[in-house]
Amino acid sequence: QVQLVQSGAEVKKPGASVKVSCKVSGYTLTKLSIHWVRQVPAKGLEWMGGFDPDNGETVYAQKFQGRVTVTEDTSTDTAYMALGSLRSEDTAVYYCTSAAAGFEYWGQGTLVTVSS
Amino acid sequence: DVVLTQFPLSLPVTLGQPASISCRSSQSLVHSDGNTYLNWFQQRPGQSPRRLIYQVSNRDSGVPDRFSGSGSGTDFTLKISRVEAEDVATYYCMQGTHWPPITFGQGTKLEIK
Numbered sequence: 001q002v003q004l005v006q007s008g009a010e011v012k013k014p015g016a017s018v019k020v021s022c023k024v025s026g027y028t029l030t031k032l033s034i035h036w037v038r039q040v041p042a043k044g045l046e047w048m049g050g051f052d053p054d055n056g057e058t059v060y061a062q063k064f065q066g067r068v069t070v071t072e073d074t075s076t077d078t079a080y081m082a083l084g085s086l087r088s089e090d091t092a093v094y095y096c097t098s099a100a101a102g103f104e105y106w107g108q109g110t111l112v113t114v115s116s
Numbered sequence: 117d118v119v120l121t122q123f124p125l126s127l128p129v130t131l132g133q134p135a136s137i138s139c140r141s142s143q144s145l146v147h148s149d150g151n152t153y154l155n156w157f158q159q160r161p162g163q164s165p166r167r168l169i170y171q172v173s174n175r176d177s178g179v180p181d182r183f184s185g186s187g188s189g190t191d192f193t194l195k196i197s198r199v200e201a202e203d204v205a206t207y208y209c210m211q212g213t214h215w216p217p218i219t220f221g222q223g224t225k226l227e228i229k
Contacts (some may be wrong), residue, residue: 045159
């Protein structure tokens with residue numbers, strides 16, 4: 001059974017960076033093509049970026065270009081999403097999900113609060 | 117970017133009655149491989165999204181058969197044949213045909229009347 005388990009909630013100051021982890025179990029990380037989606041409180045779902053297996057590259061939403069980095073550690077089957085230059089509008093729940101599985105599997109979400 | 121427009125955005129339904137949510141795409145979601153990558157998700161308050169339907173009409177394992185998806189090209193529908201209390205949630209359509217970016221509809225909040 002595939003499970004995605006994310007790291008705990010974070011509180012950051014404006015201008016700081018945050019790194020959220022997503023640990024995969026029950027399957028191989030590289031075969032899941034992990035993507036990241038965020039949800040601002042009481043708002044909809046917003047795709048941030050993820051791995052494209054067709055070209056072997058990580059692609060990002062234009063909105064987050066230059067601020068977000070998605071990486072993987074295959075030795076621990078863990079994916080990471082780092083977001084820099086945080087502002088209050090980045091306060092949201094961040095989810096990892098498996099694109100290769102058609103977005104069937106989702107992590108439990110990580111609340112990132114940006115506040116001075 | 118592909119824009120997905122859902123309607124209605126708010127859906128009050130009486131228990132036991134049917135419900136229908138539409139999702140309209142700004143362009144055809146038929147992929148060059150012949151598949152249509154349109155999914156439906158349910159998100160209950162405080163929970164992660166749960167995929168209900170993939171590729172327009174395929175119901176996920178464990179999803180009650182009162183949920184069904186249909187449509188083609190640019191117009192898609194999620195139907196619930198008889199709404200139950202546990203169906204209170206926000207429902208999203210999502211396309212993965214033309215990406216980046218992956219895009220979602222705005223969400224439809226289903227409540228019991």
